[in-house]
Amino acid sequence: MIDQMRRAYAIAKKDVRIYYLKGPVIIFGVLSPAFLFLAFMIGRDLPVDFLIAGLLGMTIFFTSTSVAPVIAPTETQTRNLERLAAAPISITTILFGDVLASVLFGIAISLVPILLGMALGVSITHPFILALGIVLAAFCFSAMGLIFSSAPTSMTSTVMMLSMMVKFPLVFISGIFIPVQELPLWGQALASLSPLTYITDLCRYAFQGACHYPVVVDIGALLVFLAAFMAIAIKLHERSLPKRL
Amino acid sequence: MKNVIEVKELTKDYNGLTAVDHINFEVEEGEVFGFLGPNGAGKTTTVRMLTGVIKPSFGSVSVMGFDLGRHPIRAKEAMGVVPELSNAYADLSAWNNLQFMAELYGIPKRVAVARAEELLTRFDLYDRKGHTVKTFSKGMKQKLVTAMSLMNDPEILFLDEPTSGLDVQSARLIKEMVRELRDTGKTIFLTTHYMDEASQLCNRVAIINHGRIAAIDAPEKLKVRIGGLQYVEVSFTAPVDVSDLSAMTGIAGVRTSGDKIQLYTDEPDRTIRGLVDYSQSSDLEIVTLNTLTPTLEDVFVKLTEEA
């Protein structure tokens, strides 16, 4: 068990070296949520801490789901997978390694909107809850990213398309641009199905001290999503790995 | 001698196509076991099942006494694998690729550093150790993948066509390595398309065709058992009447190929004397004269050619 965790860490290290420590990946990670955010916020009169909370939620979401889904198809194409499959590690270990790398990346990039917020005078009322929320959300979205890559394909473009088709709608139903309590009932129901809703809500709590759901519900929901995503990802990858060789 | 690999009724179906069909065999500790067969015979599929990369549709494999279905991690820790088509990570350096392998196999850092240096030296890659693999030539990549498979000092090494596409020097290096490993008591499972390679290296070979094992034995025994008769190949300064030669005693058959005549016989000595007499009596000079035994290739062709 401990051995497998160490080996997952080795995989995470490999992922960071190969896939994350690249200029374009990092720049894209910072810029894409920022642009999407600006496009919808310009001209609207909302408090800055509300905005930063939304930006932070989106940044964690986009960065944690950006690279994790392309690793499996890339390694299918570059023919590194058979070597991994022959190593004394389970598929769960491989996926944990991939998630770990993605989490570290998500956390690192999420510092950008936090620092931006502090520069704009936003104060963090609940730093511990914020840290916990970021880590949980990063795990949750990274695991979600792995579900996208479980299609046994070597085409990163297929996986990217699939993930975009899920990611963009999620952004709009998650109470980022409009507070959840101001949504119509059906909108609130929809929002409750998205993990992004809960991390954004937690961020608002951390910055503004107020939120729509109780904090425990936010954290609990993220945990449930994380467990579900991880279980689904493992099941799907167990099935697809042999087809990739 | 104990068996380090035991394969029972191993089968793999790919939607209706049976790539490997109920095969059984054992590999003994310390032997080089050759796995030969034409393209598509099921060699790679078998190796993948033996290395735990794909699951069999039916049957079982045990490696070093560990059932691969039940204790895959323990079994895999004892093996080194060079898959048929596989690459090191192109964006990592040779050194980091080796260290990554060591981490995956749980090799302590200190041991891993010493072993990586030794392997890089042995495979002539030491001065390139800091370069990323994408700058390597094909042969250098193959040597690195082989070095990676040795990072855990495996008891059993699986090599799927390790020398295909390599130059003479690099192929020799790999063959040397196989011999050295055998001499230190390791077991090697080798698939190859090069018959002389199998003949030189293997204690036993299995010949597989259409997913079934056609024969398993020591190469020399296979040659005697299946290869057929020896033959004497002769050529003269001038054309001769082949029927004169086939009339000689002890000749089972005659074939001509170019200016050479091949006389199949189980008494090569008698045939040679007969040919010398014949050349004197018909006033011809012998240009070349060779006694040939069937090769592993003859055995292979016999067992695998379509009717």
Ligand SMILES: Nc1ncnc2c1ncn2[C@@H]1O[C@H](COP(=O)(O)OP(=O)(O)OP(=O)(O)O)[C@@H](O)[C@H]1O
């Ligand atoms: N993933 C797969 N899906 C479907 N069929 C497959 C798959 N892998 C192999 N096969 C089929 O199984 C058979 C055996 O293939 P295998 O790769 O084991 O042959 P091989 O003996 O290694 O051949 P070669 O000498 O060309 O490497 C072939 O008919 C091949 O088409």
Ligand SMILES: [Mg+2]
């Ligand atoms: Mg093959």
